[in-house]
Amino acid sequence: MDTLTARREVIAVDLPGFGDTPPVPGGESVATLTDAVESFIGEQGLDGVDVAGSSMGARMALELVRRGSSVGSVVALDPGGFWTDRQAKVFHASVAASIRLVRALMGVMPTLTASAVGRTLLFSQFSAHPWRLDPDLLLSEMRAFASSPSFDAVLADLAEGPRQEGAAPGTAPGALTIAWGRQDKVTLPSQAETALERFPDARMHWFERCGHFPQWDVPQQAARMILDHTG
Numbered sequence: 001m002d003t004l005t006a007r008r009e010v011i012a013v014d015l016p017g018f019g020d021t022p023p024v025p026g027g028e029s030v031a032t033l034t035d036a037v038e039s040f041i042g043e044q045g046l047d048g049v050d051v052a053g054s055s056m057g058a059r060m061a062l063e064l065v066r067r068g069s070s071v072g073s074v075v076a077l078d079p080g081g082f083w084t085d086r087q088a089k090v091f092h093a094s095v096a097a098s099i100r101l102v103r104a105l106m107g108v109m110p111t112l113t114a115s116a117v118g119r120t121l122l123f124s125q126f127s128a129h130p131w132r133l134d135p136d137l138l139l140s141e142m143r144a145f146a147s148s149p150s151f152d153a154v155l156a157d158l159a160e161g162p163r164q165e166g167a168a169p170g171t172a173p174g175a176l177t178i179a180w181g182r183q184d185k186v187t188l189p190s191q192a193e194t195a196l197e198r199f200p201d202a203r204m205h206w207f208e209r210c211g212h213f214p215q216w217d218v219p220q221q222a223a224r225m226i227l228d229h230t231g
Contacts, residue, residue: 003223008231013040017150028153029161034060038069048072050174050230054215055187056080056158062199065176066167073174073230077214077222078184081164082191091186092159096152098125103146113138128183128211137216166198176202177229181210181217
């Protein structure tokens with residue numbers, strides 16, 4: 001965030017049911033969360049704003065493109081929604097188990113995240129080099145995941161709900177970039193081919209030695225890529 005805000009005005013939002021924002025009325029799904037972001041953009045007079053999202057947020061960023069929403073350039077980091085049925089089941093089971101474990105261990109999470117061994121045991125699914133990650137970042141992230149009332153419902157919808165639909169060639173409102181970590185174990189790199197088929201206007205960017213969250217594993221590279229592909 002520091003790298004981005006040094007060069008751009010950045011608006012970071014809590015999604016409904018995450019952070020300090022209450023759940024959205026009428027159900028918790030990728031679609032309703034995207035509705036909320038789309039409404040926020042309109043209500044705040046942010047038409048044409050560039051959008052960057054990670055994981056589920058990347059899925060939502062692509063959905064804004066598909067809808068023809070009033071956004072500018074879009075960067076989607078390791079988006080969900082492009083898996084096969086079997087991959088979706090594995091995704092749901094593994095991430096749901098991970099969040100249950102995180103909740104069960106919250107009392108000792110400061111100790112676990114402070115240890116290179118603890119980080120490796122807990123976060124190898126999400127990071128290519130979890131032992132190198134910032135303990136304070138991980139502790140903050142885990143507290144946010146564990147306390148978000150919409151997490152379980154939206155996770156289920158992400159895995160079991162409709163797949164991400166695509167957008168016809170020439171319809172992206174601005175530059176569109178899909179980026180992926182080469183060592184992503186959550187949304188597998190093979191899914192990038194499907195993503196590009198459904199969004200033919202997109203260009204692909206690969207992060208080497210990177211897992212599911214580029215902002216964890218290669219934060220400076222991720223920030224520079226977002227700056228280079230927006231604005």
